[in-house]
Amino acid sequence: LVCPAFNADFDGDQMAVHVPLSKSAVQEARTLMLSANNLLLPANGEPVVGPSKDMVLGCYYLTTERPGAKGEGKVFADFDEVELAYSLGIVDLQARIKVMVQGDGAAPKILETTVGRVLFNQILPKELRFVNRLMDKSALKEVVALCYQKLGREQTAKLVDSIKEIGFRYATQSGATIAISDITIPEAKERIVRETGAEVEEIERQYRRGLITDGEQYSKIVDLWTRATDEITEEVRKTLDPLSPIGAMAMSGATKGGAQPIRQLAGMRGLMADPAGRIIALPIRSNFREGLTALEYFISTHGARKGLADTALRTADAGYLTRRLVDVAQDVIITEEDCGTRSGIWVDVESTKRIDPRMELKDRVLGRVAASPIAHPKTGEVLVEAGAMIDEDALSRLVKAGVTRVYVRSPLTCRSEFGLCRKCYGRDLARGELVALGEAVGIIAAQSIGEPGTQLTLRTFHTGGVAGAEDITQGLPRVEELFEARVPKGEAVIAEIDGVVDVIWQGDQRKVKITSSRVVSEEYAIPSGYSRKVEDGDQIQEGAVLAEGPDGAVTARIPGKVFFEEDKAIVRREEVEEREYDIPAAARLRVERGMEVKAGDQLTEGAKNPREVLRIQGAEAAQMYLLEEVQKVYRSQGVNIHDKHIEIIIRQMLRKVRVRSSGDTDMLPGMMVDRFEFERRNEEVIAQGGKPATGAPALLGVTKAAVSTESFLAAASFQETTRVLTEAAIEGAVDELRGLKENVIIGKLIPVGSAFRPPRRLFRERVQLEIREPGVAGELESGETSSDSYEDDETEFD
Known part of the structure; x- marks a missing residue:
């Protein structure tokens, strides 16, 4: 039950036992660390403690209905009678029966169910009965989540314990076991492989005759074999008896991967990927039941080796990513x-x-x-x-x-x-x-994002290199690329303006031209008695006289074409803006001639550069782009993380503003300033009637953001220690000790949980304390000190 939460398995894992000594330590361990108090996963709010493996198999076996079982169709007065009949051997566990259910205050009703389901409902709290369905892994998870929502923590802890007991008991009783003879190869397999083989030969013949290119041949063959594998998987699923042990294991969610491993056992292993991740166009037609040929075995070793190498290399990467995320978000x-x-x-x-x-x-x-x-x-x-x-x-x-x-x-x-x-x-x-x-929501966010990263890296290992299972070798580096705000590999070209697309060829070079045009028009009233000085349809310059009369002249404020109506002149001008983009030879266009695009749309395939999105579409679009892209990677791997964790990291990446012009402030152009600090300094200058500074939001990668944090102690303990400390010394920096790391470094309690205190500045404003340091500094220079200047820091604020 607690294995997923501890990330433990049974391949020799060990656990240390720690004994909390003091009363307060015991209290803290009991409230914060007890497994019964940590049933939900902080990453997404789903129950982390849930039945798995054998327990699921037991509950599945218990709640399955088997047609024609002993005692089918019998009617019982209540649950106890069902239990009695079962223990006397009158009815079978999986027999379909009718039983009278007493409703809450409502009239009793007759329910069609199975003996096993009655027994399963006996362990449920009264509020959750009657669950009349086949209990597979997802159904069990739903019951646990519902129990938490309706009845709270304690009841849920009891419920999962009872499910564990009943699951193990009936898994043992079922005697589920598998032999190689249980794996039935579908009859249609040979036909599907034969037909696909013939189609592939036809494609190869077309290629030899020069009718299709190498790329087309490759993708068609891969498509054909993928389709064949899917068809065979479907056939395997059809021939799989849900009551047989192997069927029960696959269908119930007790085993990893569901029907996929069964496909490799009974269908065909399908296409494999080579070490570079390219799919090998020669599939493994055999399955493990028939055994692989020497060549097929050789092809399949690619995946196995790559899985092991990846595991070793990527675990370190995921750990390092987590460390950077923790560092950037630790003070949230x-x-x-x-x-x-x-x-x-x-x-x-x-x-x-x-x-x-x-x-x-x-x-x-x-x-x-x-x-x-x-x-x-x-x-x-x-x-x-x-x-x-x-x-x-x-x-x-x-x-x-x-x-x-x-x-x-x-x-x-x-x-x-x-x-x-x-x-x-x-x-x-x-x-x-x-x-x-x-x-400490920042740390929770960093761990919620980093921890599945380690799982993702190990994912290639389980599919054993079977093609189609997206390899996280794209996944984890992609997450890192986004959080570090790097220029992505194969960067997409982005439109900077709204307009209409034109594709131009200059020799071998492709260009995309975007033209945006808008019509600006101004009207001028011409009083009666005025004489026109220009003709209808004339092209005029700014300041041209349109008409003259006794009270002076009517002049045009914009250049353009002039049109006259009864008592007014209209000057129209078309403003045209053009942008040209060179398209790299390897890039695939996403637009065609005459298409309308908006600023920020992709012109070519690939990933957008988040900095470009920020420049063209602004901070909100950049935030949403980063959020969606990170989520895509995790969701494609079936990992569910709540948006808010990723949002916290993105917030930290966009904390700074790059100053463009200083106005009347003391900020210099090119300086990076915290956005709240920037706003505050501007407000002060405006209040004094000065000119505010201008700036643009800056997107920093997590490493850069962590090093340029307000606290020099936290930054120095992360990376580039000497640089951070020398800069802090030159500036005479002050560390307010707001985050977690800086307090750990100097050995104070971290400002979260029971030691939480509102931040200093808010506190100063609330209690209206004057800041004494400047005074102390002045007195030290003059050599005079008064005894009350040296008040202890603590007395000033607490």
């Missing part, structure tokens, strides 16, 4: 109740489907706080008030009403200068309620 703590912002982000169905077609809007908005009232699309009735958390009840109202986009609070738009506020973060996924003050 929940510091206030509500930052008071009105802004948020739009979460809609369209972007959700872009990330993963199987994902639904409700997966992304649960536990968020609404930034504006959410209304029923048809009736306009308010379903969720602004500032209210979208919980399960509110969510079912939204789903029923068919709401397709929601404006929610987000860490990306939080106005808290230090850390985040409770409302912008929303629900604490590990507890199921609004996040508490002093929660």
Whole structure:
């Protein structure tokens, strides 16, 4: 039960036992570390403690219905009678029976079910009965989640324990075992392989005659074999008896991969990938039941070797990524109740489907706080008030009403200068309620993103190099590329303006030209008695006289073509803007002549450069692009991480503003300043009637963001220690000790949980304390000191 949470398996894992000594340590261990208090995964709020492997198999066996079992069709008065009949051997475990169920205050009703399902429901709390379905892994997970939602932590801990007991018991009783003879090869296999082989020969013949290119031949052959493998997998699934042990193991979710391994056992192994990740066009036609030929075995060794090498190399990468994420987000703590912002982000169905077609809007908005009232699309009735958390009840109202986009609070738009506020973060996924003050949400975010990275890296190992299973060799480096805001490999060309596309060839060089045109027109009233000085349709310059009269002249303020109507002149001018882009020879175009594009659209295939997205479309578009791209990688691997964790990291990447012009402030052009600091300095200058500085948001990769953090102690302990410390010494930097690392370094309690205290600046403003350091410095210079200047730092603030 607790293996997934500890990330443990049975290949020789060991665990150390630690004994908390003091009373407070025992108390802390009991409240924070006890497994019964940590049933939900902080990454996505799903139960992390759930039945797996044998327990699932046992529950599946228990709740399966077998036609024609002993005692089928018997009717019983209550659950106890069913149990008695079963223990006396009158009915079989999987027999279909009828039983009288006493409803809560309602009239008793007769239910059609099986003996096993009655026994399974005996262990469920009364509030959850009666679950009348086949219990596979996903059904069990749903029951556990529902129990947590309705009955809370303690009951859930008891329930998973009972499921474990009953699962093991009936898995043992089922005597499930498999022999090689249980693996039945579908009859259609030989025919499918033969037919596909003939089609492949035909394609090779066309290639030899020069009718198709090498690339076309390769992709057609790969497509054919992929289709054949899928057909055979389908046949295997059809011939698989769900009551046979091997069928039960595959269907129930007790084994890894479901029907995929069965396909390799009974169907065909299919296409393999070579070490470079290119699919080898020669498939393995045999399965493990028949045995592989020498050549097939040789092809399959590629995948096995690559799996092992990848495992060794990539684990380190994932660990390093986690470390960088922790470092960039370590000072993000929940510091206030509500930052008071009105802004948020739009979460809609369209972007959700872009990330993963199987994902639904409700997966992304649960536990968020609404930034504006959410209304029923048809009736306009308010379903969720602004500032209210979208919980399960509110969510079912939204789903029923068919709401397709929601404006929610987000860490990306939080106005808290230090850390985040409770409302912008929303629900604490590990507890199921609004996040508490002093929660170290930055560390939680970093670990939620980094930890699956390690799993992802090991994924290639299990498929044994079977083609089609997307190799995370694209995955993990892609996540790193995004978080480090690097120029992606195979960067896409992006349109900088809205307009119409034209594709131009100059010799071998392709260019894409985008033309944007808009018509500007101005009207001028011409009083009666005025005489025209230009003709209809004339091209005129700025300042040209259109008409003259007794009261002076009417002059044009813009150049253009002039048209006269009864008592007015209209000057029209077409403003044309053009941009040309060189397209690399290898790039595939995504646009064609005459297409309309918007600024920020991709002109070629590939990944966008997040810095370009920021420059052309602004901060919001860049944030959404990074969020969607990171989610795509994880979702494609079946890893579910809540958006808010990724949002926290992206917020940290966009903390800085690059100063363009200094105005009347003391900030220099090219300087990187924290955005809240930038706003505050500008407000001070404006208040004094000065000119504010201008700047643009800067996107920093996580490493750069971690090194350029406010705290020099945290930055020095991360990377480039000497540089950070020398710069801090030159500047005479002050460390406010706001984050976790800087407090650990000097040996103070970290400012989270029970040691949480509101950030200094907020505290100073609240208690209106003057800052004494400048005074002390002045007195030291003059050589005079008064005794009260040296008040202890603690007394000043606590």
